[in-house]
Amino acid sequence: MTSSEIRQKFLDFFKSKGHKIVPSAPIVVKDDPTLMFTNAGMNQFKDYFLGNQTPENPRIADTQKCLRVSGKHNDLEEVGVDTYHHTMFEMLGNWSIGDYFKKEAIEWSWELLTKVYGLPKDRLYVTVFEGDASENLPPSSVALVEWKKWVEEDKYSNKGASFAISAYLRTLLTNEAPFQKWLKGNSDAMTEQEKQGASIFFGKAGCVTCHYEKNLGSMNFAALGVKDHYEMGGLNTSESDRRNLGRGGFTGKDEDMYKFRTPQLYNLGDSGPYFHGGSKNSLEEVVRYFNTGVVENIRVPKTQIAEFITPIGLSEEEIQALTQFLQNGLRDPNLKRYVPSSVLSRMCFPNNDLTSKIDMDCF
Numbered sequence: 479m480t481s482s483e484i485r486q487k488f489l490d491f492f493k494s495k496g497h498k499i500v501p502s503a504p505i506v507v508k509d510d511p512t513l514m515f516t517n518a519g520m521n522q523f524k525d526y527f528l529g530n531q532t533p534e535n536p537r538i539a540d541t542q543k544c545l546r547v548s549g550k551h552n553d554l555e556e557v558g559v560d561t562y563h564h565t566m567f568e569m570l571g572n573w574s575i576g577d578y579f580k581k582e583a584i585e586w587s588w589e590l591l592t593k594v595y596g597l598p599k600d601r602l603y604v605t606v607f608e609g610d611a612s613e614n615l616p617p618s619s620v621a622l623v624e625w626k627k628w629v630e631e632d633k634y635s636n637k638g639a640s641f642a643i644s645a646y647l648r649t650l651l652t653n654e655a656p657f658q659k660w661l662k663g664n665s666d667a668m669t670e671q672e673k674q675g676a677s678i679f680f681g682k683a684g685c686v687t688c689h690y691e692k693n694l695g696s697m698n699f700a701a702l703g704v705k706d707h708y709e710m711g712g713l714n715t716s717e718s719d720r721r722n723l724g725r726g727g728f729t730g731k732d733e734d735m736y737k738f739r740t741p742q743l744y745n746l747g748d749s750g751p752y753f754h755g756g757s758k759n760s761l762e763e764v765v766r767y768f769n770t771g772v773v774e775n776i777r778v779p780k781t782q783i784a785e786f787i788t789p790i791g792l793s794e795e796e797i798q799a800l801t802q803f804l805q806n807g808l809r810d811p812n813l814k815r816y817v818p819s820s821v822l823s824r825m826c827f828p829n830n831d832l833t834s835k836i837d838m839d840c841f
């Protein structure tokens with residue numbers, strides 16, 4: 479679309495909404511000692527805004543030639559730095575002098591951009607003034623309500639953000655752990671102790687009955703009878719916290735009560751504590767819990783507890799081997815390879831706060 483088409487479509491559109499089309503005022507301002515050059519579309523309507531004059535038609539649309547080379551709006555220094563600053567440009571404007579306000583302005587701008595110009599809706603973002611306590615200005619509640627009628631809210635929700643984060647997390651794959659290298663045929667990738675641990679995991683200890691997917695987790699939900707977070711002194715939780723009920727707390731079904739999803743097992747050594755309540759501080763303690771097979775959480779009914787929770791009878795050497803397998807055999811040592819050097823938004827990664835921006839030199 480050429481610039482004259484853009485200009486014409488704009489004027490035609492607002493004409494169809496009852497606007498009078500007026501010509502651009504001259505760039506050199508007459509009769510106004512406060513301004514040398516026209517620098518905004520509103521200049522020629524100053525007397526209307528000040529209430530000194532009343533327009534024939536309260537709805538006006540125009541395209542105004544503007545020059546910004548001095549004074550309050552001086553763009554000279556920006557020209558050539560980015561792709562959208564010019565010292566001389568045209569400003570398209572639709573004006574309402576005491577007539578319509580935010581509702582129509584929002585509805586029509588959306589119609590113009592998406593229907594007339596055909597811009598894809600999912601690539602448009604809108605902002606709403608959030609208020610300013612220091613100026614005693616409230617947030618723009620009207621604009622918020624009106625925009626919500628047109629713009630899909632999903633895009634800005636916590637849900638949307640969580641989807642984006644999980645989509646990103648799914649690209650972070652641990653695939654250089656010794657066990658994975660061993661699976662690919664490198665028989666030296668694991669130590670003898672780690673190999674022994676692996677064979678206990680997949681054999682005698684029976685861990686693989688639940689931890690069987692590629693990431694060694696699964697959609698198998700089980701109650702292991704470990705302590706809840708409030709018992710460990712966790713904040714903002716209590717005995718009545720429905721999260722203590724695991725999946726049952728969300729589905730409300732009897733069969734799901736106290737059951738948790740079988741988690742993946744890679745790179746756990748980097749970040750304890752373990753289990754839903756954070757009741758074990760090391761992987762060795764986890765292994766010892768399974769080996770002893772004695773339930774710690776008396777509130778979980780026996781009928782719910784996984785049959786697996788019963789003494790396994792591993793020797794001390796086997797406990798160490800299984801621990802080493804979890805700790806090291808399943809640890810990809812080089813996850814830093816996933817840290818992007820830059821992101822499309824050009825924001826700092828992973829921290830985008832002001833201090834990080836200065837530290838990381840990304841603006």
Ligand code: HEC
Nearest residue numbers: 683685687688700738739740741752753754764768784786
């Ligand atoms: C009956 C299914 C089942 C079996 C068998 C099983 N697990 Fe698990 N495992 C789970 C579930 C479910 C959890 C999460 C429990 C919770 O947080 O309440 C879990 C948690 C873990 C965790 C903690 C992970 C974390 O991020 O906190 C480790 C480590 C682990 N299992 C290792 C093992 C090992 C080693 C074995 C074999 C000795 C084993 N599991 C056997 C179901 C099982």
